[in-house]
Amino acid sequence: MVFISPTSIAQEAPPRPPKETLPTMYDLPSENPEKPGLPDEFHALQSQLLSRTLQLPNYSPENCFAALDLNLYYTVKHPLWYKRPDWFLAINVPRLYEGTELRRNYVIWQEEHNPYVIVELLSPGTSREDLGRFYREEEKELEEAQLASEKPGKLEVYEKYLRVPHYFVYSRYTQQLRYFKLEGGLYREQTFQSEKPKIWLEDLEIGLGIWEGVFEGIPNFWLRWCDAEGNWLLTDTEQAQLKLRQAARNLLATGMGTSQIAEILGISVEEVEESAYP
Template sequence: MDSAITPQNLDLEDLDLNLPDHTQLPGSDGKFVKNLQEHPQSILLTDSIQPVLKQRHPDGHYCIGQDSGIYWRLTAPPENGAEAPDWFYVPNVPPTLNGQMRRSYVMWKEIVAPLIVLEFVSGNGEEERDKTPITGKFWVYEQAIRVPYYGIYEIAKASIEVYRLVGDSYELLPPNERGHYPITSLGVELGIWQGLYQNVTLPWLRWWDAQGSFLLTGEERAEQAEALLARYRERFGDLPI
């Protein structure tokens, strides 16, 4: 059993306590990504939500992690005190620390919890739904890190469960009339889209806005603009110089 120091049993007023930061903690546990879809899936989520985040954070203060560690307690070895969601978003934190990209997200240094974490399930989802105190991933997100929204995306089933933190525990969030899951604190909806992305046609986890309009990737926005320009030229000719 590993020994641990959690935020609950730390004396935060002890100024002599020198806690490790993201530069001193392992950035990886050395495990392979379990599914080749996981990396493009993370890119898709990040790319398409950027316009929303830029509008919500004109100062640029937000952080997105992709398969990155969230350290929530001190343990030996250090990796045992972290969870590494496939995708997460933290509002109102600077994008870099002292001019460096974070190697990980360290709760006792930054305090602000992620608003949403997403796990992409390649197996049966047992690990992602584990409620065992201290060691279970579900328990850690719910009781320790206290993430307001937790999504479990089962790739093989093309299905997602979204949990919302209500009081002291997660409640399963029902889909709306569009079959999407409203992430009200972010003003978006999360759902499954069947389509072509990065040369592969699969079910993908994607964002919509609160009115049900698709959030496009940068490439899709460019293609849409080119199509509008082509239609304009067909009707009116070339744009005036």
């Protein structure tokens, strides 16, 4: 009888999961310059905060249009050319297109009102276009060949084509806010106190600054509108919460119990107790 020894077969290691082998969130680009869109979650949240705290004393909400990540068609010479600001404000235009419809884009030759304020949020892939000749101090002018072969960058469009009075650029990575004001047809960077980075826009009677706080559950350094005294303007949600706290405080002053107040206002007992302290 012949005994045959089993052949030794090497055991292959099980395949590693995709989480370990494929590029991570940090490896992959968060934007594609050829296909403009929101590069990250911060852009959406920051733009929402700007819109929700915008309160212009001399303009009703129905007479203003604020938008985020919307195509802005800016020249009749090249009707297909557009830029996509992270956030912009146009005044003296109806909130709805022709008073009836949500906008799909913003077409200058139809609206007849250029944006009045534009905010760009810097990301690694957009810094050069957003800042143009201000991208680096040593780069005072772009090469003529580049200007001749490419469409104009955002800064050039906002400055020369649209003549936007107020242009802001903010980096969440460095918490640096830069303000360019149109003077004599050209943008000139404005200086302000770095300790209190709040900029007052006299023509709109509103200020813009960097606020350290929590928005939609996310702590960060955010751009936010303020009043002439530097008080941060509240979102609609914050205004409603403030009214509830004031109502709870008024009811507490009458001697009503916290449980009854909580039931009437639809808030927790803890919130009622907190409202006792302004």
